[in-house]
Amino acid sequence: MKQVINFFIATICAALFSQAVQASPLVIYSGRSDKFVKPVVKAFTEETGVKVMLHSGKSTALLNKLKLEGDRTQADIFISNDAGNLEKGSELGLFKAVSADIASTIPANYRAANNTWLGVSARARVLVMNTRAQDVEFVSSVFDLADPRLKGKLAITHSGNGSYIAGVTVYMEAAGMEKTKTWLQGMKNNVGNQVFNKHSKIVKAVASGKKSVGLVNHYYIYRHLDKNPDAPIKIVLPDQDGMGVAWNVAGAAISKYSKKSADAEKFLAFLISEKGQKLFAEVNREYPTRPGIMAAANVPAAGSYKVANVPMATLGQKRNATLDLIETVGMP
Amino acid sequence: MTVYIQQLLYRFHIEFSVRGALAILVALAAAIPLLFVVYNSLQLSTDEWANLWSSRLPELLWNTLSLAVLVGIGCMLLGVSAAWWISRRTFPGRKLAVWLMILPLTIPTYVFAHIYTSLLEEDGWLGRLWQYLFGAESVIPELYNIVGVTFVLTLAGFSYVFLLVRDALSRSQRVLDEAARVHGASPSQVFWKVNLPLLRPAIAAGLALVVLHVLSDFGAVSMLRYQTFTLSIYLQMSGRFDYQAAAGLSMVLVCLSLTFLILERFFRNRQRYYGNAQSKRFEPPAATGFETFMIWLWLGLIALLSFILPLAWMLAWSWEAWVGDLITNEFWGYVGNSLTISIMAATLTVIVALPVALYHARVRSYLSQTCLHISSIGFVLPGPVIALGILAFVLAQMPTIYGGMTVLVIAMVIRFLPLAIQSQEAAAQQLTPSIEQAARSLGAGTFENLRRIVLPILSGGMMSAWVLVFIDTLKELPATLILRPTGFDTLPVRIWIEASEEMLELAAPAALMLVIGTLPVLWLMMRSESAKRM
Numbered sequence: 001m002k003q004v005i006n007f008f009i010a011t012i013c014a015a016l017f018s019q020a021v022q023a024s025p026l027v028i029y030s031g032r033s034d035k036f037v038k039p040v041v042k043a044f045t046e047e048t049g050v051k052v053m054l055h056s057g058k059s060t061a062l063l064n065k066l067k068l069e070g071d072r073t074q075a076d077i078f079i080s081n082d083a084g085n086l087e088k089g090s091e092l093g094l095f096k097a098v099s100a101d102i103a104s105t106i107p108a109n110y111r112a113a114n115n116t117w118l119g120v121s122a123r124a125r126v127l128v129m130n131t132r133a134q135d136v137e138f139v140s141s142v143f144d145l146a147d148p149r150l151k152g153k154l155a156i157t158h159s160g161n162g163s164y165i166a167g168v169t170v171y172m173e174a175a176g177m178e179k180t181k182t183w184l185q186g187m188k189n190n191v192g193n194q195v196f197n198k199h200s201k202i203v204k205a206v207a208s209g210k211k212s213v214g215l216v217n218h219y220y221i222y223r224h225l226d227k228n229p230d231a232p233i234k235i236v237l238p239d240q241d242g243m244g245v246a247w248n249v250a251g252a253a254i255s256k257y258s259k260k261s262a263d264a265e266k267f268l269a270f271l272i273s274e275k276g277q278k279l280f281a282e283v284n285r286e287y288p289t290r291p292g293i294m295a296a297a298n299v300p301a302a303g304s305y306k307v308a309n310v311p312m313a314t315l316g317q318k319r320n321a322t323l324d325l326i327e328t329v330g331m332p
Numbered sequence: 333m334t335v336y337i338q339q340l341l342y343r344f345h346i347e348f349s350v351r352g353a354l355a356i357l358v359a360l361a362a363a364i365p366l367l368f369v370v371y372n373s374l375q376l377s378t379d380e381w382a383n384l385w386s387s388r389l390p391e392l393l394w395n396t397l398s399l400a401v402l403v404g405i406g407c408m409l410l411g412v413s414a415a416w417w418i419s420r421r422t423f424p425g426r427k428l429a430v431w432l433m434i435l436p437l438t439i440p441t442y443v444f445a446h447i448y449t450s451l452l453e454e455d456g457w458l459g460r461l462w463q464y465l466f467g468a469e470s471v472i473p474e475l476y477n478i479v480g481v482t483f484v485l486t487l488a489g490f491s492y493v494f495l496l497v498r499d500a501l502s503r504s505q506r507v508l509d510e511a512a513r514v515h516g517a518s519p520s521q522v523f524w525k526v527n528l529p530l531l532r533p534a535i536a537a538g539l540a541l542v543v544l545h546v547l548s549d550f551g552a553v554s555m556l557r558y559q560t561f562t563l564s565i566y567l568q569m570s571g572r573f574d575y576q577a578a579a580g581l582s583m584v585l586v587c588l589s590l591t592f593l594i595l596e597r598f599f600r601n602r603q604r605y606y607g608n609a610q611s612k613r614f615e616p617p618a619a620t621g622f623e624t625f626m627i628w629l630w631l632g633l634i635a636l637l638s639f640i641l642p643l644a645w646m647l648a649w650s651w652e653a654w655v656g657d658l659i660t661n662e663f664w665g666y667v668g669n670s671l672t673i674s675i676m677a678a679t680l681t682v683i684v685a686l687p688v689a690l691y692h693a694r695v696r697s698y699l700s701q702t703c704l705h706i707s708s709i710g711f712v713l714p715g716p717v718i719a720l721g722i723l724a725f726v727l728a729q730m731p732t733i734y735g736g737m738t739v740l741v742i743a744m745v746i747r748f749l750p751l752a753i754q755s756q757e758a759a760a761q762q763l764t765p766s767i768e769q770a771a772r773s774l775g776a777g778t779f780e781n782l783r784r785i786v787l788p789i790l791s792g793g794m795m796s797a798w799v800l801v802f803i804d805t806l807k808e809l810p811a812t813l814i815l816r817p818t819g820f821d822t823l824p825v826r827i828w829i830e831a832s833e834e835m836l837e838l839a840a841p842a843a844l845m846l847v848i849g850t851l852p853v854l855w856l857m858m859r860s861e862s863a864k865r866m
Contacts, residue, residue, distance in 0.1 A: 027818050033833050053819040056829055060570045061813065067573065068723055072734050074818045088573075158557060160567075197449070197476065197557075198834065204454075320572060 025051035026263045029066060030079040031059025032250055033284075037079065040279045044270045050263050059085040059162070066094050066255065076258040077267055081250045082162040084169070086117040087316020095253040096261070098268055105272050109311050110249050110289045119249030119289045119312055120271050121281035122302075124218040125167040126245060127236040128203055133212035141239045142171065142246075143179070145215060146186020154190045155202040155214035159331040163199070163217050163248060166315045169322045170246035173310045177325065184329040195332045200224070207231040217248075219285040222298060237305045244306035248315065249289060250280075350778065352695065354687035359706040362746050365721030366709050369586065372579030384580050388564065392581070396560040396588075399481060400546045406486030407542045410634055411493025412535060417627045419501040421619040425628070432635035433494045434858070438850040439642055440807035440824065441488045442551025443843045446831045447642045448484060449475055449555070457645075481558045487638040488552070489545055493538030500534035501527075506615070540596040547589055548714040550810040551824075555831070561585040562714035566810070569720065582717045589712035643847065649840030659841060663826075667845050670806055670822040673737065674849075677744035678802035682794050684745055685752035689793075690786070692753075693760035704757075708750040715810035718747050723815060740815045744805045751804065752797035759793025792860060799857045803850050823849075 030037050034056050041052045055062070059080040066073055066089065078095070080086050089095055095116040097103075103115040110119035127145075129136060135149060145154055157164050172180045196202045202214040203224040209232075221235050237245055252271055254264040270276040277288035285296040295302060376384070414433050418426060451458040452472055459472045474480060508530070512522045546560075553563045561581055568578040619627060653659055688707050692700045710718065722743050726734050733739060763786060771785050787794075809824045816825065823842045830839040 034829065035833065035835075055818045056821075057813065058570075058832075064570050064573065065814065068720075068727065069734070070727070072727060072731055074735055092573075160557065200834065201453075208454075323572065 025053040026076050026260055026267060027053050027055060027074045028077040028079060028267075029062040029075045029255075030054055030056050031062050031085065032079050032081045036280070036283050039283060040271070040276060043275065043279055044267060047270065047275075048263075048266055050266060052267075063089050063094070067092055071257045073255055073257050075255045076260050076264045077252055078255060079250070079252045082166055082315070083119060083249045083251065083312035084162065084166055084315040084319045086119075086251050086253055087112065087313045088319065089253060090114070090116040090313075091316060094256055096256045096258070098254060099265060102265065102269050102272065106289050107291065109309075111251070112253075112313055117251050117253035118268060118272065119251040120277070121251075121284070121286035122247050122249045122289055123163070123284075123286050124237070124245045124247055124300075124307075125163065125170070126216065126218045126221070127238050128206050128214045128216050128221050129234055129236050130206050130209055130212050131232040131234050132209065136212045139213055139236070139238075141242055142167075142215065143175070143183050143239075145213070146183045146190065148186070148189070150190050150213065152190070152192075153212040154187065155196055155205050155211035156187060156191060157199055157202060157215075158195045158197065159326045161199075164215075165319065165322055165326070166248040167215070167246045168326065169315050169318045170248075170308050170310045171243070172322060172325065173314055173318065174243035174246075174308050181325060181329060184326065184331055188329060188331055191332070193332050203233065207233045218299060222285050222296070225298075235300065237300060239308070240306050244308040246308050246310070247287075247312075249312050250286070251289075349691075349695075351687045351691045352699070355691035355700065355703045355707075358684050358688050358749075359703040361742075362707045362709050362749055364725045365713055365718045365746065366586070366706075368721030368724050369579045369582045369713065369717060372576050373583040375576050376580050380576070381580065384577060388581070389584065392559060392561050392564055393584075395478075395558065396547065396585075399478060399485070399558070399560060400543045402478065402482040403485045403489060403546050404539050404543055406482055407490040407493045408535065408539060410486065410490035411538060412497050412531070414490075414631055414634060415494050415497035415501055417631070419498055420616050421623060421627065422616050423619040423624045423627055429627075429631050429635075430498075431858075432631065432639060434491050434854060435635075435847075436487060436638040437491045437803060438847040438854070439488065439639070439843070440551060440809070440827075440846065441485060441545075441549050442555050442809060442824075442831070443827060443839075443846070444484045444488050444642065445475065445552040445555040446827070446839060447645050447843075448480075450836060451641070451645060476556050476558070478558065481553060481556050484552050484556065485546055485549065489542040490634075490638070492541040492545075493535065496534045496538040496541075497531055500531055536596055540593065543592060544589060544711050547585065548711075550715055551828075561588075562716070565714060566716045569716065575720070578717070582713065585714065586712050593708070593712070643844075646840045646844040646847070649836050650844050653837040653841050656837060658837060663841065666821050666823050666826050666842065667849070669820055670824070670845075671849060673740060673744065673812075673822060674802050674805040676737070676741050677748070677805040678798045680741060681745045681748055681752045681801045682756070682798045685749055685756050685797060686790070686794075688749075689753050689756035689760050690763075693757055693763065694765065704753065707753055710747040711750045715747060715808065716814060719743055719811035719814040722746070735817055737817060737820075740812065740817070740820075743811045743815050744801075744808065747808070747811060748801045748804050751800045755797040755800065756790060756793045759790045763789050795860055796857055799853045802853050806846060806849055 045052055059082055063085050090112050097115040103111055106118050199216045199220045202216050203220050205211045206214045252268055258264050271280055272290050277290050277293045281288040282296055285299050287295045287302045418429055450456050453459050462472045508526055509522055512526045548562055550562050553560050565578045565581045568574045688703055692704045726739050768781055768785055771781050812822055812825055823846050827839050827842045
């Protein structure tokens with residue numbers, strides 16, 4: 001018994017008084033799915049020999065952590081699945097600018113104005129439609145989703161979802177506050193209180209015919225088709241004769257207080273290298289943001305359709321306004 | 333001079349002692365998160381308060397209170413009925429039944445939420461059963477509403493009521509029942525007029541635990557997106573970086589919980605009952621065949637929903653993970669991390685709680701009461717708020733310890749201190765001053781006294797305190813998410829990450845390890861309890 005107690009006391013002392021080990025690896029705060037980030041990290045370490053420690057969580061929570069930690073942070077890199085968080089971090093002064101020759105590889109629309117973050121892969125907000133559904137042919141714009149004819153036939157996710165919020169921001173910017181508000185109200189009437197917890201379930205519901213049309217990120221459709229190649233669903237690119245499809249990017253930034261800037265830049269350079277772009281984007285069938293690198297084969301090619309002309313940085317700048325709008329309408 | 337000071341202190345009813353000083357120190361440390369909340373909410377202007385009041389509060393109050401009431405009722409129904417049958421009848425498999433009622437404690441609320449949402453999907457076991465029973469077109473019930481949240485939190489919480497009520501029942505005496513029967517009361521009258529009133533303190537204590545867990549639950553409500561105070565506070569902080577609004581909401585929550593705690597203490601204090609030590613223990617009669625059938629039907633149903641079905645789910649998906657070779661060395665690393673943090677937190681909490689419990693058990697002064705109440709802050713503040721308060725304090729005052737395990741351990745200690753104090757205080761009541769005085773008169777000093785008299789007498793209480801804190805730390809999610817050292821993943825953190833990515837085969841083994849990790853300590857607790865009864 002005494003030995004047990006001594007052992008406990010020893011462990012406690014050891015843990016309490018040992019300083020946090022000076023982290024030697026490159027520390028990445030990642031808000032993106034582990035299964036998409038791990039292969040990239042592995043390839044990076046193999047190529048450069050730089051060891052990486054991955055600290056995964058949710059993007060917003062990690063951004064909070066970064067903010068609170070200030071100059072005590074161990075993070076060198078911040079990866080987020082949503083441009084909103086990246087821009088927010090930039091506003092809060094948490095990042096340092098990437099050197100111009102790396103940043104200029106990415107089109108200006110998909111990075112911060114001051115190069116404090118880079119979009120690495122993009123996803124499109126599209127409609128998934130059941131090919132056998134009646135009376136939904138008229139839907140060619142996301143704003144048609146508010147049409148009362150879709151009552152009970154529409155599948156959308158809950159309003160806490162990051163992709164959903166980002167989409168609403170784009171529509172608000174492109175079509176105006178009032179139109180977006182009316183649209184949200186119309187959708188709210190159409191779905192009642194039945195919203196979906198996950199995008200994958202929306203696609204499932206549309207495929208099974210329980211719902212006729214849904215609003216999702218493009219890759220969920222192909223994920224479903226992977227497992228069920230005969231599923232009666234098709235992708236519809238909305239607003240082709242209007243504002244265009246809403247895009248959002250996942251991206252990365254270098255922490256302002258990183259003590260390993262050189263390695264951190266190496267990592268970003270790897271992300272936008274041809275190999276890195278393929279690895280980061282293709283596992284999830286997203287669009288590489290670097291021009292000239294193709295997305296997965298069955299996805300509608302970037303450039304073959306119209307994309308809403310809203311800089312990704314807006315997703316951060318207008319985030320709170322969007323949240324307010326969603327709350328005013330009371331979207332479930 | 334010294335004598336004079338002592339006299340002065342005595343006059344003001346302040347007894348200076350080592351334990352008093354330590355108790356005050358502990359209370360001061362525990363007050364840090366509260367200070368954070370008070371400080372931040374003072375930054376809110378009147379307008380902002382008014383805005384908060386009109387826009388969010390009514391809905392949050394309604395959501396939170398109605399949930400607390402419903403879960404309270406649910407836990408009382410399950411907990412009291414199970415405890416009653418198990419202690420008032422002997423029937424085959426009674427020991428097993430006790431275990432089945434306690435085992436749900438090993439499953440965290442967010443695991444319940446995750447398991448039942450996936451079971452109720454169209455291709456989940458319950459979803460398929462539902463469509464088989466009610467037709468393919470029938471709508472499978474969803475958990476994303478108050479009924480679902482109540483269901484999940486009741487299953488996760490009723491064991492507290494069960495434990496406390498069973499303990500009270502096992503201590504209750506037959507003389508009272510017999511006296512009532514002699515005076516012509518029917519068995520049901522005995523139950524309503526004699527047994528139930530005597531159980532009131534235990535039920536109240538169990539319900540208090542349940543309600544406080546509901547108020548501070550983060551995992552289940554965020555998975556099921558049910559807006560309670562705790563979830564809303566978290567969203568304010570993490571989604572909008574609005575610490576002041578979050579602190580304002582926390583302030584309201586603290587007031588709510590405190591009111592509730594005070595009410596509970598008030599009712600409990602008026603309901604003391606002292607038995608005669610010599611009177612006979614209750615020897616429960618054997619159940620008839622029909623009774624045995626009914627008892628097992630009821631207990632079996634509870635056990636099926638609260639443990640057997642979740643366990644089967646965990647085993648099934650863990651098997652998938654095992655076959656798919658997904659259990660890597662990393663996974664065992666998470667297990668190690670979880671155990672390390674839980675053992676450290678439990679041990680430290682028990683040590684830290686000792687002076688507070690002793691001080692309050694021995695000295696009844698405003699100071700000792702205050703120490704006790706301040707140390708109970710972990711009960712009334714939600715995990716994310718405690719974590720942030722400590723984070724802000726550590727970063728401002730002692731940044732050198734930031735980033736290590738220390739901060740996480742401190743947070744766990746503050747969060748679960750009340751659990752440890754409560755069980756140790758109960759044990760400390762048995763420590764009459766005369767024993768200590770006798771030891772002193774025989775020449776034992778303070779520390780010899782502590783080692784040879786106080787600690788052995790308290791050991792039972794310390795044991796159960798350790799077990800309770802260990803279990804809760806093992807399951808803790810929100811504070812760990814915020815304060816863990818970089819790259820330090822525990823089982824709950826992994827469950828959280830995998831579940832949000834719908835990686836069932838990775839979330840299941842982690843949940844299973846939580847259950848397995850808790851089993852030995854539960855067994856220890858049950859063994860020491862049954863030893864006490866011999």
